[in-house]
Each structure stands twice: as structure tokens, then as C-alpha cells.
Amino acid sequence: MLSRSLQRSLVKCRTKIVLTQAFSCPRSGSSLRTSLLVTNHHQQAPGLPSSGKTTDYAFEMAVSNIRYGAGVTNEVGMDLQNMGAKNVCLMTDKNLSQLPPVKIVMDSLVKNGINFQVYDNVRVEPTDTSFMDAIEFAKKGAFDAYVAVGGGSTMDTCKAANLYASSPQSEFLDYVNAPIGKGKPVCSPLKPLIAVPTTSGTGSETTGVAIFDYEHLKVKTGIASRAIKPTLGLVDPLHTLHMPGQVVANSGFDVLCHALESYTALPYHMRSPCPSNPISRPAYQGSNPISDIWSVQALRIVAKYLKRAVRNPDDLEARSNMHLASAFAGIGFGNAGVHLCHGMSYPISGLVKTYKAKDYSVDHPLVERVTKLAPRPQSEEDLSALFEASMKLY
16 A cells, blocks of 8 residues: 555555555565555546636546557558548658568558558657658658557657648747747647557557657657547557567566556646646646556556566567557556656656667667666666566555
């Protein structure tokens, strides 16, 4: 059960935790039993009109349509045909462009007579420069639909390309989060975007968030708007079988961070200021009863399946469930938000000069997701101890 001080400082509401899952730490040989079954009622008076209130009184859930199933990627061409798409942009990165997920998508597009162009210059951990390169490609292509095949970097890049190609008069910083950008609301209609995630971490197929490194200030920031979320996410667990173990571990800890942070975020009715217009209500609104359901279920799945998914690349059950957990946590944090862990990682990752994460085929330094918690190479024992420490919060 949460301590009284932790209740007051993190959620300031009555929370019971009852989820039980055995977790064995290889370093100590002991078994950690965690339990996370939530009865969190977000104690609050009934919703009141916004006039005169300094904090918000409502929250809004926004999420992409999600289709889950082994082999569901084969349907992407039919989806685009059903949308009436005539000129499609397929975005991915150099490495993935040579792997089965992209080939499956391309085969489906060809089979269904969809005209498309490939942009494979997505940067893993994108920057404002790489965003703008993709934006320029999108503007020149005059596309009427987009398909993003890859991890969070690809999906976020595609969201940005769709946004600025649909609003060509806008300056880049117009939609970037304040205080770095102007944080303007998105008013222009965007084109359909189908996201095909190939990792189990960011949950970007469910969210209206696009993260990048702003090179001028050496910090990580992003664009957050419900308007940029994908139209459809095709969550195909077969793609996760191609991930190296270290990538599974890193992305799995991203799921853990998303779920923990969104669940322990400041409740939505304590966030200020109260928006004068619903278009100004942020994507990250604070913890709320609906996000809690998805975040806690993601934690349950991580506790049960993460170690199996890392250890055995052929464990389809474990990797399939982690793929689902990524989407579940995305629904949670995409509406509730994240806090300290992500916040601390942004200035750190913006200052990285030489570090390269193991098993990532990139030509530039990067700190991957697990290093939000510790920016150094992680052994399985390190990861297990870190997981145990994180779960002891509960």
C-alpha cells in the first residue's frame, strides 16, 4: 500500500494497491511480490463549470483506433484503399527498410494498387533538423495519407511531417511545446496516418505526442496535440520477434516508466490553469480514472512478461503481451502525462556526445529509453535490480 506521505505528494487521493505478481531477482535469488490492483477514485466534487475555477474540472480521453493481431499488417493496403488514398508516404528508417515489417507493408500496398513513395531517412531519436527534412519531403510529395513503420522515432517523425505539410504556413516552433516553442493549438485538419509499431516501448501508435531533440538548446522537447495522433495503429506482435534482447529490455522499461509516471501524475482536477476553451486543454492532463485502468494493466503485464520477452526471442506469448502493454501504457500516459523520470531524462539525452546504446544500428550517439533511469550500459542483473527498486515504490 502507498505510504501516507507518498499518497499526499504523488496523487493526493486515496489509493489501494492490491495486484500480486511474483518477481524473482537473479542477484539475490529472492522473490519480490508486488501488488497493484487499484481502487483509486480521484476524490473530487462533481464537475463544475470552468468559470471562476483555477484548476481544471474535466479530462478528455483521446486515442487512436487500435487493431491488434498476428499478421494484421497485411491489411494496411486495404485500409488505405478504404480511405480512398491515392498518394501515400511510407516512412521508416534505413535499418528497418531492409527488414520484413516494411516489406510486408509494401507488398500490401502493391497488392491493393496503392501508389506510394518511401522516405527512409528517419533518424533514431530525431532532432529538429531530421524532423524538418521529413517535413520538406512531405510538403513536396503532397500526400493524402501516411504510413509509419518503426518505433517511436519513425511514428513521431511521421506525425510531425503530416502536421506541418497540412499546415504549410506555420513556422516550426508554432506547435512545439512552450517555453521552447509557442505551443499553439492545432486547427488545421491532418491527413490519415496509419502507424505500424515494430518495438514495444513508446506507445506512439496511440498518442498525440511527437518527441525530438532541439539541437540549438541541447534539450529534448516535443509537440503534444490530440490532432496529430495516428488514425489507426496496427499492433502486430510478429514484428517484435525481430528485436534484439537489449532493445526489448530498453523499450520494456519505457513501458514501465510510462505506466508508473502516468499513474502517479498529479490528478487532472489539481492541474492549473483551467482552460477557457476546450481546445486549450493539454494532451497531458494529469492522472484520471480511465488512464489509471490502462496504466495499471500495463504494469501487470510488464511484471509478468518483460523478463521472458528479453530472455527468449521466440517467446511469442511474452513479446505479444509486451506489445499490448506498450499500447496500454500509451493510452494511459498519452492522456495523463509523465513526470519526473522523463523530465530528468530530457536534459541528459540532449547533452549526450559519445554514448551509443547496445544493439542499436545508428551512426550517432544516443541514450535509449532505459537510461532515463541510469545512463550506462545495463546487464540483466542491473535491469532486474532496477525493476525491483521501481516496483518497491508500490
